[in-house]
Amino acid sequence: MSIPLNSQEVLDREYLEIRGKILELAASLDRLERAEGCVNEDNRMSLIRQGLQILLQDANESKASQIQMLFSRVFEDNWREKFNL
Amino acid sequence: MYYFDPHIHMVSRTTDDYETLAKMGCVGMSEPAFWAGFDRGSVDSFRDYFRQLTDFEPKRAAQYGIQHYTWLCINAKEAENVELSREVIKMIPEFLDKPNVLGIGEIGLNKNTKNESTIFLEHMELAIEYNQQILIHTPHLADKYQGTRMILDMLTADSRVDPSRVLVDHVEEHTAKEVLERGFWAGMTLSPVTKCTPQRAADIIELCGAERLLVNSAGDWGPSKPTAVPDLILEMRRRGHSEALIRQVVYDNPIAFFSQSQNFTFTHPE
Ligand SMILES: [Zn+2]
Numbered sequence A: 001m002s003i004p005l006n007s008q009e010v011l012d013r014e015y016l017e018i019r020g021k022i023l024e025l026a027a028s029l030d031r032l033e034r035a036e037g038c039v040n041e042d043n044r045m046s047l048i049r050q051g052l053q054i055l056l057q058d059a060n061e062s063k064a065s066q067i068q069m070l071f072s073r074v075f076e077d078n079w080r081e082k083f084n085l
Numbered sequence B: 001m002y003y004f005d006p007h008i009h010m011v012s013r014t015t016d017d018y019e020t021l022a023k024m025g026c027v028g029m030s031e032p033a034f035w036a037g038f039d040r041g042s043v044d045s046f047r048d049y050f051r052q053l054t055d056f057e058p059k060r061a062a063q064y065g066i067q068h069y070t071w072l073c074i075n076a077k078e079a080e081n082v083e084l085s086r087e088v089i090k091m092i093p094e095f096l097d098k099p100n101v102l103g104i105g106e107i108g109l110n111k112n113t114k115n116e117s118t119i120f121l122e123h124m125e126l127a128i129e130y131n132q133q134i135l136i137h138t139p140h141l142a143d144k145y146q147g148t149r150m151i152l153d154m155l156t157a158d159s160r161v162d163p164s165r166v167l168v169d170h171v172e173e174h175t176a177k178e179v180l181e182r183g184f185w186a187g188m189t190l191s192p193v194t195k196c197t198p199q200r201a202a203d204i205i206e207l208c209g210a211e212r213l214l215v216n217s218a219g220d221w222g223p224s225k226p227t228a229v230p231d232l233i234l235e236m237r238r239r240g241h242s243e244a245l246i247r248q249v250v251y252d253n254p255i256a257f258f259s260q261s262q263n264f265t266f267t268h269p270e
Helices: A007-034 A043-056 A063-070 A079-083 B015-023 B043-062 B082-095 B114-129 B141-156 B176-181 B198-208 B228-239 B243-258
Strands: B003-005 B026-032 B067-072 B101-108 B133-137 B166-169 B185-189 B213-216
Touching (some): A063 B141, B003 B228, B026 B043, B026 B101, B026 B243, B043 B067, B176 B185, B176 B198, B198 B228, B213 B243
Parallel strands (some): B003 B026, B026 B067, B067 B101, B101 B133, B166 B185, B185 B213
8 A cells, every 4th residue: 555645745744744854863962072082982873873874775575574673672583492492 | 533552550540540541532441461560579469459450440440431441460570570470470369350451461471581481471371271362562772672573472282362353563664564463463552652653553554554453542551642643633634534434444443353352341331
């Protein structure tokens, strides 16, 4: 099933919302830089950078799904053996 | 439009919330047993909680014309205490004949540990023994994907489990498809903080189709909005979706799923 709106209608409806969300992100990143100390080594910063890159990709796969997987723990097939269950 | 909230924790809500929900078209709800925000100390604490779910809440709901159903279990968080969990599981059959009990739930995983998995399997065993439907909690955030896969592993490895009698809740973009493809029902939880917005839920409906897909508010003691289902109805309308499609997700689907439980005696308001 597809979305009944066309892309022009989606853009008209969501442009200001998207603009606002990008601005929120920009201000958060500014805040991180202004604050004392350095978190560049924190793994979460790497995840944030990778997440931003996903947004700019021209991918066939859903960006939302890719973001979800990026921020997910890895699933291992053999978990039951590891737990002895 | 009338709707059914298939996953809402009314013990955490005020009577004013019942009134608001009724005014917004809610005519039925199902309330899974969950974590109270603190770990309970004894099996009697759960016994009282189950009395609240099977006796007090249906009466409170009925005052506003809402039909209240419930699910019983010890939740994944407290399942870390295996000894207490086993006592609770042994006690649950005392309540399975209460008229508003639909099955065992919300069982699931929280941090995807060995103890949680052990108690999940024992709940599954209980559901099979008493021919009960199952409602499942999948973990949040980074644990969701891994935990959902583990849960699906446990369910599908046991041929006695009928996927069409199991509802897997809190699905999102990366888990909805697999849950549905394996024949289970899937529930999206609308939440202002960690989970799914009405916009993203509408996207998932468009991507996966409406068959066996439900939507709920959770409405628990954390940041949550008990009136979130009407928000989805509005979002779907604003996108131009048909009333029939919206009704399928918020009314027909939950009723079709719950109708597989012998205690479900819902009467349509119209
Ligand atoms: Zn819940």
